């Protein structure tokens with residue numbers, strides 16, 4: 001079972017590593033068949049301070065995943081501004097956005113995006129495929145430590161052999177590998193039982209705190225939502241309510 005022992009706090013001198021995230025007038029449109037386009041996302045204004053831990057809740061189809069995808073550059077708004085600190089993400093272009101994403105984001109996808117043919121360890125190491133790795137041994141040790149903290153017993157198992165809950169935990173470990181400044185997690189505890197869900201929720205929040213990272217989480221799980229600073233409710237692509245903790 002994963003444990004959620006509190007990790008060391010970051011050195012104060014490091015300061016926050018995250019930047020403020022701002023969305024203004026962001027609209028994402030989709031089309032169903034021959035029907036006119038509809039607004040899957042319609043965000044008038046959203047500001048997330050650096051290092052905040054923010055949840056998005058709401059019914060199926062409310063636009064929660066689309067919001068995370070816009071921030072990650074995986075969905076393109078038809079209008080609006082998306083900014084991370086001084087960087088305008090909506091005007092970056094695909095290649096530059098890809099570089100920014102790899103340097104900044106750890107993403108836990110709703111459907112995990114694991115490579116079945118690879119082992120647990122190699123899946124967790126995937127974010128390190130790009131860029132130069134100074135200390136490969138330290139990186140492997142970090143991958144194995146994350147795998148152990150997720151309660152996964154054997155880093156050499158092939159992903160194809162894993163249960164849904166185990167796949168979810170591999171996806172969380174992979175997102176945390178490089179100590180991202182922005183962690184995006186889409187229903188990261190949905191496939192876990194209550195105990196494992198609490199442990200993974202604790203790990204995500206601890207990892208964000210440890211690295212001064214901003215954490216954006218889509219969740220229905222109350223045990224996860226209650227650990228966050230703010231929870232936004234979405235409906236029909238819009239932000240309709242905000243609860244501060």
Ligand SMILES: Nc1ncnc2c1ncn2[C@@H]1O[C@H](COP(=O)(O)OP(=O)(O)OP(=O)(O)O)[C@@H](O)[C@H]1O
Pocket residue numbers: 030031032040058059060061062063064065066067
């Ligand atoms: N590529 C697409 N093409 C057409 N419609 C899409 C596409 N992606 C999302 N949608 C639609 O946009 C709306 C918002 O989808 P989104 O996945 O963001 O909702 P969600 O709140 O995350 O839902 P869930 O909780 O079920 O994951 C839904 O009506 C969905 O069917």
